[in-house]
Amino acid sequence: MAAVTGRLVTAGAAARRGWLPFQVVVRHGSKAVTRHRKPIHILRQKLLAVTEYIPPKPAVPERCIKPWEQEIHEPSILEKLIRRDVEFTFQENKMIAVFQNNSINSEDLRLLRHRLMKHDIRMKFFPNRVMRSYLTDTKYKNLLPLFIGRNIILVSKEPKTKEMLQIVRSSTQISLLGACIEDALFSRQGVVKYSRLPGMQVIRGEVVSGLTQITSQTCQLLNNGPVLLTNLLEQYLKQQGDAVIGQKESATTEQKETQESQGS
């Protein structure tokens, strides 16, 4: 009762202020189930407002704690297959050269392929995504910047750079970016220099000769002293001999002169 009168008092006060809800009491007799939405009693409205859903809110908002969503790219079966191929290629071949593919004609590509095949250089195409994921895990990390745009890889077991460069020189759309020859990275100029190197046999010969040069000199060095001595002695003897001959000659010439003077 007190609560009701209290309510009336507050309602009266509210009415005097000019604010009252639209429907205070729902008293006319529509049934519970109607086709239209029935006007809701104010108290029920309040109850619904008070008991609304409040979602859970952690002390620190999720977006402050959660790290940036890094797309963990789970490799599909096809990717795994291609990756295996890539691994095999890297293991098998000594020379791996990366070229930029500037939309070469398929016919020109075919010709190029044929010419390269004669020197046992294979042309490989791999998707960049797979290539990059493989390279980041191995020691060939520094090849990563080469595999960005469209590219072709030429691989061969024997590093035949000279032939490769000669063949590729003819086509304008293929340009060398870099190469990894026998686990050593080369830039374009490096590859050119590498191609100018003489063959393995020659270098071996040079190395061997260089190493043995010093040892071959020891004999000469050891002999140097006595040889010099003998040379000097010979020279001395010669000088002595010359001196003797000179004296004799001078003596004979003097004799001749005296004879001539005597004779004349």
Added chain:
Amino acid sequence: MLKVAESKGLHQSLRKCMIVPDAQLPIPSDTYDLILVVGALSIGHLSPDVLPELLRITKPGLYQNFSIVFAAGLKTYECPPSYNDVIIPEKPKLKFMNKVPNYKKARRWMKRLGDIRGPATQANNIAWGQYAIVALGGGYLHWGHFEMMRLTINRRMDSTTMFARWRVNAPYKPVTRKGLGQRMGGGKGAIDHYVTPVKYGRVVVELGGKCALEEVEPFLSEVAKKLPFPAKVFSKESLEEMVKEEEQKAANNQNPWTFERIASMNMMGIRKVLSPFDLKHHGKFTGKFRVPNRV
């Protein structure tokens, strides 16, 4: 494949050999004029190393055309679902529903609007098929609705791969109408037609078979729009998800004041404006409507 080729009887000789890059094929050199490689020279199948081998067995000097398709991207497709355990019944289409039930004696019923009110307890999960139209409000379905549903679904579905099933009864509740212009009084009117009451959450029609939701959703949603109550197309998983979400919401509600608590304890004398129905259904329903975002 070889058997199919044999049956055609076009080939001189059919052989199955493994082409390996290093070993030689058991075919003498320079035997063939033309080699046709169908979809084999690509990543994952034959490697280009087999080309010298193929070149060897073709006669020299002739035009050799290799058209190799390079894999243009790395799009991998998920395996499509296999519907091996789905059996399509003998009569896959929706059966005809009678306009009038065969009561021995047609009695007039009371209005009993409570059969619309509140949530459905009877058929509220997908039993036979995979996809269904679920009612999201209360209402009555009459014969016209049934015919519309039956005709649309039977026309649009593929009876070889899909089947459909009713989950509501044929109209059984009589609805009376007095003649036009009649004054009040003079007894209850005569039976005009029959209806089926449907509550919130009831499955109306189920669809199943070797089909995906994307195939089925267009025509089912067309049908759902025409029903006298709000309805939606659900799959088994999506229906379960909806139920689970509601439960989760109720569980992690941070508001200490819930409708149930206040109503059951009759706090502030609120039972004056609430009914026993609200006590049971916690303010989620008013009449035949479901109040959204409740708890």
